[in-house]
Amino acid sequence: MSKLDVIFERCIGCRKCRDVCPFGAVELHPWTEGEVSAEVARKSKEKVVILETCTFCNACMEICPTDAIILEAQLQGGTPDRDSYKGVWVFAEQRRGAISSVSYELIGEGQKLAAKLGESLSAVLFGHKMDEQANELLHWGVDNVYYVDDRRLEHFSDERYAEAMTHLVRKFKPNVLLTGATAIGRTFIPRAAVKLRSGLTADCTGLDIEDKTRLLLQTRPTFGGNLMAIIRTERYRPQMSTVRHKVMKPALRRPQPAAGAQVIKMEIPDSAKRAKVRLVQTVDEVADTVNITEADIIVSGGRGLGDPKHFDIIERLAKALGGAVGASRAAVDAGWIPYSHQVGQTGKTVCPKVYIACGISGAIQHLAGMQSSDIIVAINKDPNAPIFKVATYGIVGDLHQIVPALTERFENGR
Known part of the structure; x- marks a missing residue:
């Protein structure tokens, strides 16, 4: 049968548990010699005893300021009932x-x-x-x-x-x-x-x-x-x-x-009603980059770009579409682009209307951060890249040719 247990090392002897019990099922007894350490006995002059008449109403658990009263079954066999x-x-x-x-x-x-x-x-x-x-x-x-x-x-x-x-x-x-x-x-x-x-x-x-x-x-x-x-x-x-x-x-x-x-x-x-921490002031973060989590269109680049300088073609396409620039973890870890652009489980989770992945193979942690996007366009020279499994549209080829061509069409309104 489940029962309440008391962690004596946490008890501070406030007696609130006894006073709140509606059934008189909590009593305070004197310590027997050697039952607890001298430190515990000094902190709590009396021992909290839970009687068999306890109905598990949880009143004592809720009022205890140190969480010293617990359900024994929750530590051993899981939550009762x-x-x-x-x-x-x-x-x-x-x-x-x-x-x-x-x-x-x-x-x-x-x-x-x-x-x-x-x-x-x-x-x-x-x-x-x-x-x-x-x-x-x-x-x-x-x-x-x-x-x-x-x-x-x-x-x-x-x-x-x-x-x-x-x-x-x-x-x-x-x-x-x-x-x-x-x-x-x-x-x-x-x-x-x-x-x-x-x-x-x-x-x-x-x-x-x-x-x-x-x-x-x-x-x-x-x-x-x-x-x-x-x-x-x-x-x-x-x-x-x-x-x-x-x-x-x-x-x-x-x-x-x-x-x-x-x-x-x-x-x-x-x-x-009690709190050890008092709120003094709330200061909003001033971001110097686009918040990719709120963008409707995201163009992301990965290690497939080959060089950090090639992120300029990603930025140009994103600008033509009125979108934001994202990146894979590999590109961020390589130091090609700041972490604030990283999409994935270890970065930002995004759900834009259009997500364009350029040179991103599609690691699990990256897919977890963008696969709920409405439309996913994947551009990769590897036809077996995992990104194509979640893509709405896939383009197999050299992104250095495809991305500038797309950008030119969008910039010219075609």
Whole structure:
């Protein structure tokens, strides 16, 4: 049978667990001689004891400021009652009151997963005075929006976000939780995963539901982007993933929310009211290059250019098309072009309307960063290059002849 366990080395003797328990199942007993080290005994004068009358309401776990109380079964045999976890959740990331575009991509993918599981799809929103944005999310195909409204969540705080998410998960028990692999998602969701004693797969490029097991199949590049791994979280819930921006197709906005769709407003938990870090100022990055993640047209060059000076023909074609310049990892590693232009798993993930790959063979890590583009044009002298397998149109030949010829036609409006 599952039971709560106490990590005495973490306990600070605050007695909050005893005071919050609605069933009187937490008691404080004196230490027996030699039971713990002198340091532990000094920090916590009494021993926390969980009685058999515990109903696993999690109140003591949530209020403990040091995460000293845990479910023993979560360390040994996985999350108890895994079958009780239902629903697909998407974290709706916001910055300065605006929902990030990656959130709509996750909703689009979440709709597919929820349909395969036959479960509901919900969005989770943290912020302040964002009722309008919370209601707007209902138009994108979610069944519920769990909205935690508090001034302390107006700006990102990894501590508060992690505590708030942990509280919601323990209360509502979602089966799947998706977050963008952004600076925000990568910072707070690992904290939540540790608190929930669950698994987390980072930087996923593909998600699916396995028919037989109904487990989430989480695909991500591994071994430096040379192999694709499929990861399952078999024993722990929720199944948690971060997903890279521009990998998934966004959901479509609906004129009306689904019948019964609602915003569920939640209070910030006590554990999220405290934070060791105070936000002083937010400074926006001033980029001196085009943001390739937002470009509609990208022309990328690889080692097939033969020389860094030949990037000028890539830049000329990109300019003629009104697009941005991208590059393969090989070209960046060779020092031919700055890292800010790198496309791929170890660079930027892009999803333009048109992606033109010039002299790029198509390593797995590069394909992972651009294969969701609407139209892919590959130019390579090797007819067996992997890039042709994902290309909409392929041109086999010398790029030094083909690219200038294309540029001339576009510049002349032909």
